[in-house]
Amino acid sequence: EDQVTQSPEALRLQEGESSSLNCSYTVSGLRGLFWYRQDPGKGPEFLFTLYSAGEEKEKERLKATLTKKESFLHITAPKPEDSATYLCAVQGNTGFQKLVFGTGTRLLVSP
């Protein structure tokens, strides 16, 4: 059974204090790993797709990396507007190939 575990559950940073969020996964044949951002009361907003180990993608202060067992979302010099819940999901090779989501990391960046 495909599984996604995100850590930490919550993270509090000072503005400018860089850190990383972790997404560990087990999946039968990874077809894609997805990162989303979710603000309170809103739907998830798509950020990145990673397809294979070693791949990296960047968007502003965010950089996502992928290994065979986990993905990291690196946040460089965060700002208060980066505060949100970050969700990780995987798509495997079996069945409908649905997305399996983790429970997310709540990030709070203080000024």
Added chain:
Amino acid sequence: DAGITQSPRHKVTETGTPVTLRCHQTENHRYMYWYRQDPGHGLRLIHYSYGVKDTDKGEVSDGYSVSRSKTEDFLLTLESATSSQTSVYFCAISGVPPGTYNEQFFGPGTRLTVL
């Protein structure tokens, strides 16, 4: 929200009553999904559609039914609402088949409370 609207945005209902949630898209995407989001569980797939009148079950489909009579609309029905169906419901769309890289785009959500 990628041209996706959901209605209603909030609803309070009583146990045993039928409830229908609507998802409307303007992207002409073929694939549509209904998820529920609960604390400690992450997003879980209820039902999905791969075309007009083509639907199938997800992992938490008991107590829910869906219909899709037009490309742009996907309806989720709770035939007889129960308190365990209190949740936030999200619709998502995808323009590529699930056998490829299934990037999904989400609507704003509907908060449903069943008393």
